[in-house]
Amino acid sequence: MPQRQEGASSFGTVSSFKGLEAPAVILTDVExxxxxxxxxxxxxxxxxxxxxxxxxxxxxxxxxxxxxxTGEGTNATVR
Structure with missing residues (x-):
């Protein structure tokens, strides 16, 4: 993973972020x-x-x- 800079976006595989945190995460391509x-x-x-x-x-x-x-079964709402 590239070096993190304040206010910059980073991207990578899930494994490359293991053990790290970020204020916002966008998880894509969940199949x-x-x-x-x-x-x-x-x-x-x-x-x-x-x-x-x-x-x-x-x-x-x-x-x-x-x-x-949510653990709510088929009653869960997807937005």
Missing amino acids: EIGTQRAQKLLYVAVSRATDRLHVLARDGTQRSLAELF
Whole structure:
């Protein structure tokens, strides 16, 4: 991962951000969360944000993400 500068954006793989934090995280290209490995990577990714988290996922994955995040089953709202 490149050196971080105050106010600059950084990007990289989920693994390259492990152990780091950022005020805002935009997680892109979430395609599946059905495996234990995928869920572990997702946890690492979403736990990097200290203030804001935005997740961009495929339509079929959005409901599964909402269920996983909220624990509300099929009643979860996706915005």
